[in-house]
Amino acid sequence: MSEHPVLQLSGICRHYLQGEERLDILKGADLTVSAGQSVALIAPSGSGKSTLLHIAGLLERPDDGEVFIDDKATSILGDGARTRLRRTDIGFVYQFHHLLPEFSALENVMLPQMVRGLKRPEAEGRARELLSYLGLKDRLSHRPGELSGGEQQRVAIARAVANAPRVLLADEPTGNLDPRTSERVFTALGELVRESRLAAVVATHNMELAARMDRRVTLRDGKVAELE
Numbered sequence: 001m002s003e004h005p006v007l008q009l010s011g012i013c014r015h016y017l018q019g020e021e022r023l024d025i026l027k028g029a030d031l032t033v034s035a036g037q038s039v040a041l042i043a044p045s046g047s048g049k050s051t052l053l054h055i056a057g058l059l060e061r062p063d064d065g066e067v068f069i070d071d072k073a074t075s076i077l078g079d080g081a082r083t084r085l086r087r088t089d090i091g092f093v094y095q096f097h098h099l100l101p102e103f104s105a106l107e108n109v110m111l112p113q114m115v116r117g118l119k120r121p122e123a124e125g126r127a128r129e130l131l132s133y134l135g136l137k138d139r140l141s142h143r144p145g146e147l148s149g150g151e152q153q154r155v156a157i158a159r160a161v162a163n164a165p166r167v168l169l170a171d172e173p174t175g176n177l178d179p180r181t182s183e184r185v186f187t188a189l190g191e192l193v194r195e196s197r198l199a200a201v202v203a204t205h206n207m208e209l210a211a212r213m214d215r216r217v218t219l220r221d222g223k224v225a226e227l228e
Contacts, residue, residue, distance in 0.1 A: 005068070006199035007033040007056060007167045009224075012065035014051055025051050027222030028065070033199040035166070038190060040210035041203040042227065043219040049203045050171060052219070056201060057090050057169045058082045070166060087116060091160035091198075093170040093189075097152045099144040105131060105155045106140040113162050123162075130158040134188045150181035157189055161196060168193065168200040174209065182206060 012029040015022050025048040033039050043049050054060040055067060058074055067074045069089055074082065099108050109127035114120060131140055134154040144152050153173060160168060173189065174182035186209045193200045202213065210216050216227040 004034060004071075005032045006035050006070060007031070007201070008068040008071075009052070009056060010066045010068065012052070012055055012062045012067070013222075014048070014055065014060070014062050024222055026055075026062070026219075029219070029222065029224045031056075031201070031217065031224045033167075033201060035197040035199055036194055037215065038193045038200045038202065038213040040213040040216045041201055041218070042205070042207070042210055042216055043203075047219045048222065049219065052224075053169050053171055053201065053203060056167070057092060058086050087112075088163060089166045091163070091165040091168045093153075093157055093160045093168070093173045095172040095175040097144070097156035099152060099155055099159070101144050104141050104143055105136060105147065105151075105158075108144070108155055109158045109162050112159060116163055126162060127158065130162060131155065133192070134158055135184075148181070149177050150185055153177065153181075153185050154188055157185070157192065161192060161198070164196070166199060168198045170200070170202040170204075172203055172205065174204065174206060182209065186212070 009029055009031040012026050014026040015024045029052060041049055055062050058067065069085060074085065077085065106124065106127050109130060110123040113123035113126060128140065131137065134157065136151060136154055139147060139151055174185050177185060190212065204210050217224050218227055
């Protein structure tokens with residue numbers, strides 16, 4: 001496996017004001033993820049998991065510290081450049097799939113590619129390939145309302161990686177699914193990470209699934225700590 005870090009969080013600090021009280025959520029958090037590596041983020045609610053993912057995904061700026069994508073510092077980037085980097089280099093999967101209900105599975109995966117400027121035939125070819133890889137070859141024309149929860153989440157994963165990002169961030173991607181469906185979705189996600197050489201950080205409460213990932217980390221007193 002390459003030692004080159006695709007995603008690096010260095011000294012990340014983040015606080016919020018609640019009335020007159022200051023809440024320090026992250027206090028110098030460090031995390032490095034290489035290509036093809038999956039990291040499970042296991043921590044209780046309110047510990048800063050979502051904040052860490054939002055900062056890693058350039059959705060939120062830290063109060064201090066730096067986010068590096070492919071060794072490039074992102075704090076100096078303006079909002080437009082950060083948006084472009086998110087669109088090209090970062091994929092997101094949430095607990096709720098947020099698919100567009102009026103479009104088919106195929107169209108949901110084509111859209112982000114076309115927004116980026118890919119021609120329709122190329123976008124359709126990649127979408128078909130991804131959905132087939134994720135076991136949805138016979139569900140391409142189905143709209144989200146005609147798909148099971150696990151199928152919808154696999155479409156969401158395909159959409160997240162449609163633009164061939166370097167980094168994949170997932171926040172409780174199997175949180176709404178039954179154990180058997182979670183297993184299928186997680187297996188598909190893991191295979192995709194390895195095949196596509198993604199640097200993946202997955203927040204999850206599911207210890208069994210987390211045990212199958214390359215590394216497990218938690219948040220302790222605002223810092224990232226490795227778990228055995």
